[in-house]
């Protein structure tokens with residue numbers, strides 16, 4: 001990434017509006033995302049995180065050894081603004097489909113009665129502690145992916161601020177791995193860019209972009225070409241699904257020669273949800289969590 005954050009939100013909003021016009025069948029989910037994005041943008045301006053204490057030589061060493069720059073536990077969160085945003089997103093969810101509506105209502109009630117410890121949940125989502133997240137979700141009877149997604153959406157401004165603070169401090173352009181150089185997260189989706197077919201991945205956790213090594217599965221690192229292939233959705237050249245027979249993982253890839261913008265992949269990830277269903281029907285697995293949890 002490393003572009004000013006207001007520029008980022010502008011691009012995202014532009015892409016959302018474009019897709020809402022082109023793919024009217026997705027209006028419901030894209031309209032929800034547009035509201036969440038607007039709330040995130042407002043929160044971003046109020047988000048201030050403490051400095052992340054990572055000396056330059058330590059950052060350089062990490063990159064050389066193939067370790068991500070920030071350990072999950074070192075991400076800084078603006079607790080007040082992310083709490084406010086969590087409440088707003090729960091309110092927004094209540095105007096949506098029955099799954100989101102139910103989840104929003106239960107989570108708001110649990111916040112009011114003190115049944116939900118948001119700091120604990122936030123820490124679990126940051127550290128990818130599946131056991132705690134599942135515990136909270138089961139206690140409240142809300143689907144795990146929805147709890148995880150709504151919490152994650154409320155952390156987005158803090159995560160983007162952390163990435164912004166760290167990623168420009170050291171060179172990570174030669175990163176050769178399938179996981180994110182900033183946080184170690186898996187790609188949510190990727191974009192084919194330029195004529196040489198470079199693949200730029202969007203991190204499912206921190207939102208950073210990095211270039212994937214060519215001709216390799218980002219999940220299991222196999223480069224056996226006979227195990228890697230891709231297919232298109234019916235009548236749609238914009239999105240492809242790359243599958244790996246070794247680990248049965250898949251990665252959706254947008255061909256930017258057909259449209260779209262590599263920097264707003266999060267929007268296209270939501271808009272290409274039909275391909276997640278298709279890939280899962282074929283027996284492949286999405287390795288990274290879904291942005292909106294549904």
Ligand SMILES: [Zn+2]
Nearest residue numbers: 180183203206
């Ligand atoms: Zn990341």
Ligand SMILES: [Zn+2]
Nearest residue numbers: 217220244247
């Ligand atoms: Zn694989």
